[in-house]
Amino acid sequence: MLHSMTIREQIHKVKEQSRKLSTSDDGQRRELLGLIAEGLVRDWPLIQSANEQDCQRAMKEGESQALLGRLSFTEDKRRSVLTGITQVSLLPDPKGRVLEKRLLDEGLTLSRVSVPLGVIGMIFEARPDALVQIVSLCVKSGNAIILKGGAEALLTNRALVSSIARSAGASSLGNGWLLLLESHEDVEEMLSCRSDIDLVIPRGSNKFVQYVMDHTSIPVLGHSSGICHLYVDKDANLDMAVNCAFDAKTQYPAACNAIETILVHSSVAASFLPLLQKKFNEKKVVIHGDERVCSFIRCLPYKEGDWGKEYLALECNVHIVDSYQMAVDHIATYGSHHTDAIITDNDATAKAFLMDVDSADVFVNCSTRFADGYRFGLGAEVGISTSKIHARGPVGLSGLMSSKWLLYGKGNVVSSYVGDHAKTFIHKDLL
Amino acid sequence: MLHSMTIREQIHKVKEQSRKLSTSDDGQRRELLGLIAEGLVRDWPLIQSANEQDCQRAMKEGESQALLGRLSFTEDKRRSVLTGITQVSLLPDPKGRVLEKRLLDEGLTLSRVSVPLGVIGMIFEARPDALVQIVSLCVKSGNAIILKGGAEALLTNRALVSSIARSAGASSLGNGWLLLLESHEDVEEMLSCRSDIDLVIPRGSNKFVQYVMDHTSIPVLGHSSGICHLYVDKDANLDMAVNCAFDAKTQYPAACNAIETILVHSSVAASFLPLLQKKFNEKKVVIHGDERVCSFIRCLPYKEGDWGKEYLALECNVHIVDSYQMAVDHIATYGSHHTDAIITDNDATAKAFLMDVDSADVFVNCSTRFADGYRFGLGAEVGISTSKIHARGPVGLSGLMSSKWLLYGKGNVVSSYVGDHAKTFIHKDLL
Numbered sequence: 072m073l074h075s076m077t078i079r080e081q082i083h084k085v086k087e088q089s090r091k092l093s094t095s096d097d098g099q100r101r102e103l104l105g106l107i108a109e110g111l112v113r114d115w116p117l118i119q120s121a122n123e124q125d126c127q128r129a130m131k132e133g134e135s136q137a138l139l140g141r142l143s144f145t146e147d148k149r150r151s152v153l154t155g156i157t158q159v160s161l162l163p164d165p166k167g168r169v170l171e172k173r174l175l176d177e178g179l180t181l182s183r184v185s186v187p188l189g190v191i192g193m194i195f196e197a198r199p200d201a202l203v204q205i206v207s208l209c210v211k212s213g214n215a216i217i218l219k220g221g222a223e224a225l226l227t228n229r230a231l232v233s234s235i236a237r238s239a240g241a242s243s244l245g246n247g248w249l250l251l252l253e254s255h256e257d258v259e260e261m262l263s264c265r266s267d268i269d270l271v272i273p274r275g276s277n278k279f280v281q282y283v284m285d286h287t288s289i290p291v292l293g294h295s296s297g298i299c300h301l302y303v304d305k306d307a308n309l310d311m312a313v314n315c316a317f318d319a320k321t322q323y324p325a326a327c328n329a330i331e332t333i334l335v336h337s338s339v340a341a342s343f344l345p346l347l348q349k350k351f352n353e354k355k356v357v358i359h360g361d362e363r364v365c366s367f368i369r370c371l372p373y374k375e376g377d378w379g380k381e382y383l384a385l386e387c388n389v390h391i392v393d394s395y396q397m398a399v400d401h402i403a404t405y406g407s408h409h410t411d412a413i414i415t416d417n418d419a420t421a422k423a424f425l426m427d428v429d430s431a432d433v434f435v436n437c438s439t440r441f442a443d444g445y446r447f448g449l450g451a452e453v454g455i456s457t458s459k460i461h462a463r464g465p466v467g468l469s470g471l472m473s474s475k476w477l478l479y480g481k482g483n484v485v486s487s488y489v490g491d492h493a494k495t496f497i498h499k500d501l502l
Numbered sequence: 503m504l505h506s507m508t509i510r511e512q513i514h515k516v517k518e519q520s521r522k523l524s525t526s527d528d529g530q531r532r533e534l535l536g537l538i539a540e541g542l543v544r545d546w547p548l549i550q551s552a553n554e555q556d557c558q559r560a561m562k563e564g565e566s567q568a569l570l571g572r573l574s575f576t577e578d579k580r581r582s583v584l585t586g587i588t589q590v591s592l593l594p595d596p597k598g599r600v601l602e603k604r605l606l607d608e609g610l611t612l613s614r615v616s617v618p619l620g621v622i623g624m625i626f627e628a629r630p631d632a633l634v635q636i637v638s639l640c641v642k643s644g645n646a647i648i649l650k651g652g653a654e655a656l657l658t659n660r661a662l663v664s665s666i667a668r669s670a671g672a673s674s675l676g677n678g679w680l681l682l683l684e685s686h687e688d689v690e691e692m693l694s695c696r697s698d699i700d701l702v703i704p705r706g707s708n709k710f711v712q713y714v715m716d717h718t719s720i721p722v723l724g725h726s727s728g729i730c731h732l733y734v735d736k737d738a739n740l741d742m743a744v745n746c747a748f749d750a751k752t753q754y755p756a757a758c759n760a761i762e763t764i765l766v767h768s769s770v771a772a773s774f775l776p777l778l779q780k781k782f783n784e785k786k787v788v789i790h791g792d793e794r795v796c797s798f799i800r801c802l803p804y805k806e807g808d809w810g811k812e813y814l815a816l817e818c819n820v821h822i823v824d825s826y827q828m829a830v831d832h833i834a835t836y837g838s839h840h841t842d843a844i845i846t847d848n849d850a851t852a853k854a855f856l857m858d859v860d861s862a863d864v865f866v867n868c869s870t871r872f873a874d875g876y877r878f879g880l881g882a883e884v885g886i887s888t889s890k891i892h893a894r895g896p897v898g899l900s901g902l903m904s905s906k907w908l909l910y911g912k913g914n915v916v917s918s919y920v921g922d923h924a925k926t927f928i929h930k931d932l933l
Contacts, residue, residue: 447604479866
């Protein structure tokens with residue numbers, strides 16, 4: 072019914088409708104999430120058949136196994152998506168939290184409370200389960216959503232969005248707060264709608280995220296690259312270092328929080344590197360090593376530019392450093408401020424690393440793969456941000472919130488606090 | 503000595519130097535602020551003489567009284583600037599605060615701590631006292647600064663920055679974390695240094711702030727216009743409404759938090775408007791009224807576009823609305839999401855207004871002029887943000903902070919939490 076409107080008009084309409092969601096109470100949003108979950112069960116045959124068509128077309132077009140894996144909306148994924156909706160629904164209400172409260176003067180009370188951002192523009196890969204997760208997080212946080220999923224999932228996304236819209240129509244909040252975009256031109260249009268969209272969250276290739284950041288004046292949350300490091304300190308437990316490196320590189324190499332470079336202190340290189348190579352051989356990890364590394368183990372020699380590469384595959388740089396400071400400097404120079412870890416039994420070195428490394432996530436003695444909204448206990452995540460403003464690292468519900476200042480007075484005016492006989496503020500914190 | 507480097511190189515140098523500040527402790531930053539304050543006293547004759555030259559040139563060039571007032575660095579301002587440095591210095595350390603803490607599993611503890619943003623790019627008007635205030639806030643929060651002040655204050659700013667650099671040279675943190683830009687071309691260059699600048703805060707005319715927002719992909723915090731409203735509800739105490747309107751319009755009309763439009767419920771218009779006019783006559787406030795307003799009091803008739811004007815002068819729109827909802831809709835349509843207030847004795851209406859109005863500051867029964875970092879008890883402010891992400895409203899120390907996630911493990915790997923026999927997370931909040 073909206074199709075006679077331009078994309079810009081449709082987006083503006085979503086902005087208008089967003090007020091219903093942003094002023095809703097948690098009960099209404101839980102009701103809506105419940106209806107959405109029921110609707111997905113009801114409409115599952117339609118969704119499944121749409122997904123089969125998407126998958127068949129993708130196969131015909133010779134898409135990779137990895138893409139087909141992400142695209143296919145299996146029974147397993149359906150189950151975990153439905154569990155996810157329930158879990159998100161039961162999280163504490165992120166809206167209306169009193170973040171600060173202060174008595175400015177007798178009868179003049181200030182508070183800062185959390186409020187939804189308004190409208191989120193979300194661009195994501197061909198993963199239908201991600202669509203449902205994103206919608207759950209936005210509904211729970213009271214935000215309207217403009218969605219653009221991967222083109223390969225077009226029919227599945229349409230089936231999902233029409234199911235969700237039908238469910239929403241039966242709720243007290245109604246629908247109109249969700250819009251699915253389908254083309255690159257629509258995304259271009261969206262990126263220019265600054266007054267109607269409060270935040271854009273792009274997921275996808277580095278190049279794409281960078282493109283979005285360069286082509287909109289709407290605030291963008293996300294990360295372009297994930298060049299993560301593991302530093303094996305001179306005081307490291309080497310078995311732990313091998314295990315953590317193996318997990319961080321191989322547990323899911325295509326993830327942004329997988330490591331691309333292992334930095335090894337020279338004093339442990341001779342004992343550590345053979346252990347690493349043995350373990351990495353289990354999964355045939357290709358090692359790109361500097362000259363000294365190549366003198367200890369068999370590896371591809373370092374080429375200009377390797378330190379800045381995000382392999383996203385079973386390949387890994389290994390670089391020997393002569394000091395802690397060289398490791399920290401290497402991370403500052405080549406890292407992407409995403410997730411970096413140290414393996415050390417020296418507490419002072421660990422503390423220094425946490426302070427010195429300027430990344431969203433800085434870890435001691437564990438795998439970088441823990442950098443994830445679910446593992447962090449945020450319920451779920453819409454993405455990981457390497458921006459320093461607003462949310463940094465995995466972005467869950469709280470990253471989808473803004474705040475506003477509320478001031479209750481009894482007729483107070485500023486002129487009473489100025490000039491001779493000026494009253495003074497009390498500024499007493501009440502929280 | 504830096505002048506043989508390009509602006510881009512100088513900015514990159516500041517980024518490198520920023521690590522000293524961002525890893526400093528509060529004692530070092532207090533020491534630095536103390537030295538800066540002493541230095542300003544020591545160098546006061548130089549600063550004063552530079553300021554006199556700036557003022558003389560501005561007078562010769564026929565600048566407005568308002569600009570001369572802002573430009574002139576009087577003894578009064580010096581005193582308040584020195585007090586300000588001490589006050590900011592004594593605020594609690596905004597760095598290293600533990601914002602969240604969670605046990606993910608036995609031996610795996612996550613925390614989120616506040617950290618400085620890094621490098622702030624600050625563009626501000628010809629107010630030398632503002633330069634000192636901004637520097638204090640940035641130092642206290644551990645951020646390096648690229649400054650561009652109004653051209654009229656060039657000599658004063660140079661004298662201030664060289665005094666501050668001299669003081670910093672004697673501190674344990676050294677200098678190099680402060681750079682003064684002098685030309686528009688330098689600002690253009692700065693806006694393109696995304697990898698070296700973490701946040702840009704522009705102050706100035708709407709047009710200028712808008713220009714900055716449109717011409718950089720660095721995150722920008724600020725507000726372009728301040729179209730603030732006062733809504734006089736049907737249940738308003740009319741004397742209170744008159745007092746608050748008078749303060750909000752006349753106490754400092756050039757401020758962004760001064761009101762531009764008064765919305766009056768039709769049921770109280772006949773009694774309220776003559777009272778308003780009488781009070782406004784004291785300061786010769788020009789009223790632009792809609793047709794109905796003109797039938798009650800003498801005023802200039804409303805012209806197309808008036809609702810969206812930021813007068814910044816003793817002029818004010820007055821508009822009669824027939825319902826609460828019409829007032830809220832008017833604010834949503836014409837406001838700039840800065841600061842809006844309601845005058846009402848009806849608690850339910852007040853609560854609805856706080857919820858329904860999507861502005862950084864929403865006030866009940868007081869003047870909009872309270873929207874200010876100092877009055878809010880934030881110590882001071884670098885500006886007021888109408889953006890919904892990061893800090894919203896007056897931006898004090900906490901708005902200059904980011905956070906990072908720290909995870910301490912004992913060799914934990916993600917593969918233990920996946921597949922058959924997967925361990926489950928504990929996710930126990932420790933704060």
